[in-house]
Amino acid sequence: MIRLIQNEWMKLFWRISTWVMAAILLVGVVGVLIYAATNQPSADELPSEAQWKAQLEQQIVEDRQALEDSGAAEGFYEQRIAENEYRIQNDLPPQSATGESVWSFMSTNTALLDLLSIFVIIVAATIISSEFKSGTIKLLLVRPPSRIKILMSKYVTVILYAVGMLALLFGASFVLGALFFGFGEPSTELIYTDGEVEQRPQVLALAIDYLTGSVNFVMLATLAFAISAIFRSEAMAIAISVLLYVVGAGVTSTLAIAYNWPKYLLFANTNLNQYFTSSGPPVESMTLGFSVTVLIVYWLIFMGFAVWMFKKREISVTG
Amino acid sequence: MSSILEVNDVHKRIRGKEIVQGLQFSVEPGEVFGFLGPNGAGKTTTIRMMVGLSPITSGDILIDGHSIQKSYAKAIKQVGAIVENPEMYNHLSAEKNLIHFARMNGKVSHGRIDELLDLVKLGHVKKKKVRTFSLGMKQRLGIAQALLHRPKLLILDEPTNGLDPEGIRMVRAYLRRLAEEEGLAVIVSSHLLSEMELMCDRFAIIQDGQLINIEDQRFSQGEGRLLPYRVDVGPERTEAAVQIIKEAYPDLKIEEADQRLTVYIEKEKVPALLRYLMETGFDLYEAKEDRQTLEDRFLQATSKEDSS
Ligand SMILES: Nc1ncnc2c1ncn2[C@@H]1O[C@H](COP(=O)(O)OP(=O)(O)OP(=O)(O)O)[C@@H](O)[C@H]1O
Ligand SMILES: [Mg+2]
Numbered sequence: 001m002i003r004l005i006q007n008e009w010m011k012l013f014w015r016i017s018t019w020v021m022a023a024i025l026l027v028g029v030v031g032v033l034i035y036a037a038t039n040q041p042s043a044d045e046l047p048s049e050a051q052w053k054a055q056l057e058q059q060i061v062e063d064r065q066a067l068e069d070s071g072a073a074e075g076f077y078e079q080r081i082a083e084n085e086y087r088i089q090n091d092l093p094p095q096s097a098t099g100e101s102v103w104s105f106m107s108t109n110t111a112l113l114d115l116l117s118i119f120v121i122i123v124a125a126t127i128i129s130s131e132f133k134s135g136t137i138k139l140l141l142v143r144p145p146s147r148i149k150i151l152m153s154k155y156v157t158v159i160l161y162a163v164g165m166l167a168l169l170f171g172a173s174f175v176l177g178a179l180f181f182g183f184g185e186p187s188t189e190l191i192y193t194d195g196e197v198e199q200r201p202q203v204l205a206l207a208i209d210y211l212t213g214s215v216n217f218v219m220l221a222t223l224a225f226a227i228s229a230i231f232r233s234e235a236m237a238i239a240i241s242v243l244l245y246v247v248g249a250g251v252t253s254t255l256a257i258a259y260n261w262p263k264y265l266l267f268a269n270t271n272l273n274q275y276f277t278s279s280g281p282p283v284e285s286m287t288l289g290f291s292v293t294v295l296i297v298y299w300l301i302f303m304g305f306a307v308w309m310f311k312k313r314e315i316s317v318t319g
Numbered sequence: 320m321s322s323i324l325e326v327n328d329v330h331k332r333i334r335g336k337e338i339v340q341g342l343q344f345s346v347e348p349g350e351v352f353g354f355l356g357p358n359g360a361g362k363t364t365t366i367r368m369m370v371g372l373s374p375i376t377s378g379d380i381l382i383d384g385h386s387i388q389k390s391y392a393k394a395i396k397q398v399g400a401i402v403e404n405p406e407m408y409n410h411l412s413a414e415k416n417l418i419h420f421a422r423m424n425g426k427v428s429h430g431r432i433d434e435l436l437d438l439v440k441l442g443h444v445k446k447k448k449v450r451t452f453s454l455g456m457k458q459r460l461g462i463a464q465a466l467l468h469r470p471k472l473l474i475l476d477e478p479t480n481g482l483d484p485e486g487i488r489m490v491r492a493y494l495r496r497l498a499e500e501e502g503l504a505v506i507v508s509s510h511l512l513s514e515m516e517l518m519c520d521r522f523a524i525i526q527d528g529q530l531i532n533i534e535d536q537r538f539s540q541g542e543g544r545l546l547p548y549r550v551d552v553g554p555e556r557t558e559a560a561v562q563i564i565k566e567a568y569p570d571l572k573i574e575e576a577d578q579r580l581t582v583y584i585e586k587e588k589v590p591a592l593l594r595y596l597m598e599t600g601f602d603l604y605e606a607k608e609d610r611q612t613l614e615d616r617f618l619q620a621t622s623k624e625d626s627s
Contacts, residue, residue, distance in 0.1 A: 003422040010419065014410050135406030139464065142370040142400050143423040144392040 004145060004153035005160075012123070012157060021119040022168060028112045029172045036108065037180055040100045052093055056084045079192045086197040092188045101184030102177035103202045109173040110206075113213040116169055120162045120217045121245060124224035125237035127154045128310070132232045151229070151310045155303075158221050166214060191277060205276075212273035219270050219295055220245055222302045229306040256282035269294045321384065323348050323397070323472050323504040324369070329378035331364055331528070338364050339528040341378070346504045348471065351494055353515040353522025354508035361528040362508040363403060366476050369506075370400050383471055396424075399470035401478065405461025409450040413441050413460055416449060417467060424468040435463040438493070454481035462490065466497075473497070473505045479514055491518045545572070545583040547609040550593075552601045554578035563599050568592070581609055 012018050047055065063077045063084075087094060095104060128151075131137040140150060189205040191198045224241035231237050248267035255262040262268050263283040269291040274281050281291070322345035331339035339361045346352045354362050367373040369380055371387050371394075380387045385394035407416045414432065421427040436442045439459035449457065458481055465473055473494075479487045495518065497503040509515055515522050516536070524531045552560045557578050564573060564582065572583040584592060593606055 003425075003427075007419050007422050010415065011408060011411065014415070016410075134409065135404060136408055138372060138402045139406065139420065140423070141372060142395060142398065142402070143420070144396050145423060146392070 001149055001153060004149060005156050008127070008153050008157035009160070012127075012161060018123070018161075021122070022165065025112065025116060025119070025165060025169055026172055028115055029109060029169065029176060032108055032112070033105070033176050033180060036100050036105055040181070046099055049091070049093070053088050056088055056094070060084050082192055082197050083190045086190060086199075090199070092190075092199065095187055098187045099184065100181040101187075102174060102181055103184070103206060104187065105177035105181055106170070106173040107202065107206055107209065109169065110209045110213060112169055113210075113217070116162075116165050117213075117217040117220055117245065118242060119165060120158070120221045121224040121241045122238055123161050124158045124221040125228045125241045126234050127158055128225070128228040129232050129234040129237045133234050147311050148307060151307060155222075155225060155306075158225060159218065162214070162217055162221055166210070170210060193280065208276045209273060212271065212276065215272050215295070216270045219266070219298065222299055223266070226302040226306040226309075229309045253282045260285070263290070264294060266294075266298050269298075322346060322381075323383055324506070325381040326365075326369075327379050327381070329365070329368060329380060330376045331361070331368060331373070332376045337528060339368070342525070342528070342530055344523055344530065344533060346472070346506060348504050349498050349502040350520040351498050351505045351507065351518055353519035354506060354525070355510065355512065355515050355522050356508075356525040357510060360525045362525065363476055364528075365525075366400075366402055366474055366506070366508060369474055370398060370402060371395060372402065396468075397471040398474060399465030399468065399472070400474040400476075401458075401461040401465055402474075402476050404480075405457045407449045407457060407460055407464070410448060412446050412448055413452070414445040416460065417464060420464045421467055431467065435466060438466075439463045440489075455483060455486045458482055459486070459490075462493075471502075471504060473503055475505070475507045477509055478507055479509065479511065487514065494518060546586060547574075547581050547583055548589060548592075549579060549581050549605070549607055549609045550596070550603070551579055551605040552596065553604060556601060560596065560601055563596070563601070564592070567595055 060081050063081050067074065067077045067081075086092070098104075131140055141147060187202050189200045189202055191200060220241070223244065224237065227240050228237040231240070244267075249271065252262050252265045252267040255265075256268060260283055263281075263286050268282050268286070272288065272291060275288045275291070281287075324346040326342050326344050329339055329342045330337065342365060354365070356362050364373065368375050369382070369387065371391055375388060380394075382394040383397045385397075387394045407413075408419065411419065413436065417432045417435065418427055421432060433442065433445075436445050439462055441456060441460060441463070444452075444456070449460065452460065458478065462475070462478065465475070475494075478490055478494075482490060491514075494505050494507070498505055498520075507515075507518065519536060521533060521535050523533045550560070557575060557580055561573055561575055561580055564571065564580075568582075568584075574581040574583075582592070589606075593603060597603060
């Protein structure tokens with residue numbers, strides 16, 4: 001099994017596209033860096049405590065006014081008012097008053113998790129179908145290792161690749177952030193649920209972001225992997241997986257406004273971060289435990305499908 | 320000696336169409352066995368069943384005594400194969416491709432990999448990506464891949480496809496050597512008849528998924544050099560001539576067809592036989608080596624099927 005994984009890794013490693021993806025991810029991090037560095041206020045421009053408190057007070061007044069005038073976007077204004085009041089009371093300066101630090105930089109870079117997910121999906125979608133495309137599947141399957149083992153070695157490789165890319169994103173953000181912005185004082189994130197405001201250290205919030213992001217793309221990679229085992233065509237596998245990824249969450253949350261059943265859909269559950277932030281789950285009755293259970297069931301279904309398809313099929317390159 | 324490959328009444332049906340209909344033959348260690356048939360005869364389909372890429376509808380295939388259906392890993396261990404084209408990983412070097420397939424068999428021996436690269440004359444390009452290889456080079460790399468784990472049975476679907484005459488000669492010589500010196504059993508499929516004649520000890524002719532004939536080349540070209548001689552003593556005396564020859568040469572294989580007789584005899588013994596026939600009072604109209612080529616026999620065998 002180790003040898004099979006070594007093989008898959010070797011094949012992946014020597015593919016140019018693997019490196020292109022890593023390079024694009026790095027370019028993304030550098031892009032964010034340039035943006036953050038050019039927009040960063042210098043130390044003497046940072047507002048003093050009295051200044052930022054005054055700014056927040058001002059904001060609160062404006063928000064109250066907006067709330068009275070229009071009545072639209074009620075939730076948004078209520079949340080902002082509550083958070084700002086909480087910051088003033090507890091002496092918790094907002095991001096704009098502490099300046100950029102490695103933590104805030106890494107937090108911004110979680111946006112790149114989307115890009116990373118797409119890359120992982122592409123690798124997962126092609127790792128089986130490319131063998132069919134090149135015809136090498138025939139050589140791969142006429143050796144003693146069972147088809148299940150070959151399938152599993154490919155899956156493990158996809159996960160390793162995902163972990164590697166995540167480490168790259170995490171590492172590059174950390175190193176570049178530390179170099180350019182220093183460690184600074186981590187600011188505090190606020191979470192607003194049902195009118196209550198809670199605080200969470202930024203480092204913890206960051207860890208939750210990256211962890212839930214990982215769960216998200218592991219699920220998507222597994223889906224793409226199963227699709228790859230079923231369709232056996234590179235283009236089909238990539239197109240379907242990426243399409244699902246791009247529209248899946250949107251369609252699900254739209255449906256969730258009107259119905260209850262979308263809570264059983266994959267994309268209502270892939271973003272576990274929803275339980276840790278102000279946004280909350282798309283359907284109210286959902287809990288973290290519920291989502292984890294649903295995800296495990298989906299995972300089993302995807303893997304079962306992949307194994308079943310890969311085992312039973314006639315291996316022909318044309319058909 | 321037990322057969323390395325046994326094909327027992329194998330059938331293959333795809334969407335109601337019977338592509339292979341009850342094939343039955345076996346291959347012994349140390350022989351090169353040909354698989355001959357026109358396009359669409361079912362050669363590739365049969366080979367795909369032998370290596371487990373395609374499920375067998377009914378019947379069984381045993382490799383070294385193990386059923387490919389029931390104990391796949393044990394059976395396939397003894398097999399090295401190229402099915403259809405020699406597809407390799409284009410983005411990897413020749414050497415890395417072999418490392419890849421060596422890992423699939425267990426431990427990797429770099430010595431063995433170099434040995435095989437030299438053998439198929441790819442040693443000087445082992446660091447080059449396979450993408451840059453010609454078809455012939457890929458074919459040779461495919462053969463190296465198939466031999467990597469020292470299999471007992473080598474299965475090659477059209478191994479000379481895309482090779483130049485020099486390459487064909489090399490493959491042929493090498494396969495013969497493997498069979499003779501190392502006792503490897505080799506199955507090659509082809510529709511190049513002349514190729515089969517030079518390379519194989521025996522070959523099966525199949526058409527429309529059915530076995531039409533198994534020819535044993537050792538009869539006509541093997542060490543004993545028994546060549547078929549057609550002797551014409553006049554239609555009415557053929558029977559008598561057969562009797563007379565049998566009295567003097569009880570071991571000879573004699574065929575009688577169209578009132579003419581064919582004896583399988585070593586070249587050196589031909590004059591003595593002819594003298595004997597003349598001395599016993601037969602008129603000899605004609606006596607010549609029957610150079611009916613494999614191609615004739617092949618076309619004959621397959622066209623017989625067409626007209627029926
Ligand atoms: N997946 C399939 N579905 C339907 N028919 C098939 C399939 N695979 C092969 N066949 C049919 O089976 C027959 C035998 O095909 P096969 O490829 O075994 O022939 P072959 O002897 O290898 O021919 P060639 O000399 O052209 O390589 C053909 O008539 C082909 O159309
Ligand atoms: Mg064929």
